[in-house]
Amino acid sequence: MDKKYGRLLHDYLLKTGIEENIVSYVNLFILFIGILVFAWLLDFVIWKVLRSLSVRTARRTKTNFDDFLVANRVPRYLAHIIPLLLLFELMPLAFLDFEYGGLLMQKALSILGVLLALFLVKSLLSSIKDFLRTLPHLKDKPLDSYIQVFMIFSWIGGVLTVFAIVTDTTIWKFFTALGAASAVILLIFKDSILGLVASIQVSINDMVRIGDWITFEKYGADGDVIEISLATVKVQNFDKTITTIPTYALISDSFKNWRGMQTSGGRRIRRALIIRQQSIKFLSLEDVASLKKIQLITSYLETRTEKINTFNEEREADKNLAINGRNLTNLGVFRKYIESYLEGHSAINKDMTLMTRQLSPTPQGIPLEIYAFSSDKRWENYEYIMADIFDHLLAALPYFDLEIFELPTSLHVAVK
The missing domain is CATH 2.30.30.60 (SH3 type barrels.)
Incomplete structure (x- = not known):
């Protein structure tokens, strides 16, 4: 009975064609898997060979462009090309009895080829960018x-190609x-x-x-x-x-x-001291004599005093009043002291603009601005140099009977 039923089943399968379809599917599966395994093994072997060659070449050559090619996996993507071409040639053999499936496989492989080309272009562009970064005039x-512009056009072209394939x-x-x-x-x-x-x-x-x-x-x-x-x-x-x-x-x-x-050769220092207007005055002979003890302006005061005295004598100026004739002021002498101090400061660039100027009066007082350039442009050193200069100038103000402007505080009010 078993043999009889087996023979009947076989005859039925032959009449309906199911047995033939099963054989075709089995053959498709075996060929498909075999082609994929062969392509994978070929890809692996080519990758090993290319990696070995690329590493040896990168070590021997003087340029570092090939190093960037290896780092951006260009040889790895190149290794996929031959196995992909092999799949294009062999896959139709597996789908001889399945025309529609063969068309779908061809489209899938074509899309895979477009993606491989895009990744290869991206790796090449990244390698070129990394190499150009090492050049002094391009870094x-x-x-x-x-690079992004090229990749945008590449992706647009790739998307259009995939759309055309589908x-x-x-x-x-x-x-x-x-x-x-x-x-x-x-x-x-x-x-x-x-x-x-x-x-x-x-x-x-x-x-x-x-x-x-x-x-x-x-x-x-x-x-x-x-x-x-x-x-x-x-x-x-x-x-x-x-x-x-x-x-x-x-x-x-x-x-x-x-x-x-x-x-440039320096970093600009531009800051002002606000001088109280009530502290500005003409200098008396005693004041000038006292200020001559300051070494930076001794020579200036001697020369300037001689010229002023000659001028006043020629015009018979009445010096019982200080306003008559020409006179020195404590603010003018202090301004000259600042210039002399900056000219002798080792951290100031003497080849760039260096001056001390008086700005327009304000409700707070007279701004006396220092305009110079620090030789050291590093931020922390620049701040240190500027602070060092103004520390000295603030401490020097009382020697010229000048006062810095400050808003009154509650402490000052309480003391008064």
Whole structure:
């Protein structure tokens, strides 16, 4: 009975064609798995060979470009090319009896080839960017922006190619259909388009480089530029926080770039002492004699006093009143003392502007501004130099009978 039922089942399967289909599916499965395993083994062998060759070449060559190629996995993506081409040739053999499945497999492999090309392009561009960063004249340029522009066009081309593969249409027909959707596309890529235009203008006009110290009050940025990309500029503030600024803001808003100071011979010191107007006076002979003991202005006072006396004698000025004729003032002598002090200061750049000037009177007093340049541009050293100068000048004021302006405090009021 068992043999009879077995023979009947076999005859039934032959009549319906199910047995033939099962054999076809089994053959498809075996061929499919066999081709995949063979392609994987070939990929593994090629990768091992390429990695060995690339590492040896990178060690022997003087240039470090091949090192960046290895670091960005370019040899790894190259190793996938031959196995992928092999799959294109062998997969149709596995799908001889399944035409529709073969078409789907061909499309899948084509899409995989497009993705492989995109990743290979990305790795090559990253390697080029890393290599150009090592060149002194290019390390501060916005290379990330250019790389991102190339990648945007590459991804657009890749997406269009995948769309053409899936829909069995040409890319040109797809472009004609984009006309109606152009407004939406412009809206989606608005920041990228603005960033692209801004990056080109920033690079051409040399407005910002990587490493520049910029101050952008609108975005709270005050520090060094560490990255310039297509859409954003990253600034590491001096408190180690990171501020991100839209690239197009660099051409639409105002910001301060301190590069000019960093490349010059000094960093500007511009600060004023507010002198009480009531403390300003003409100097008497006794005052001048006392001030001559200050070595920095001894020679100046002797020469100046001689000229003033000669002038007053020629014009018979009545010196019973100090206002008659020409006179020295304690503020003028102090101003000359500051200039002499700065000219002898080792931390001041004498080749740049150096002066002490009197500004317009204010309700608080007379501003006496020091305008000079520190030779040391490092921030902490600059602050130390400036503090050292003004410590000395504040302590020197009483020797000239001058007073600094201060608002009255509750303590002073209580004492009075």
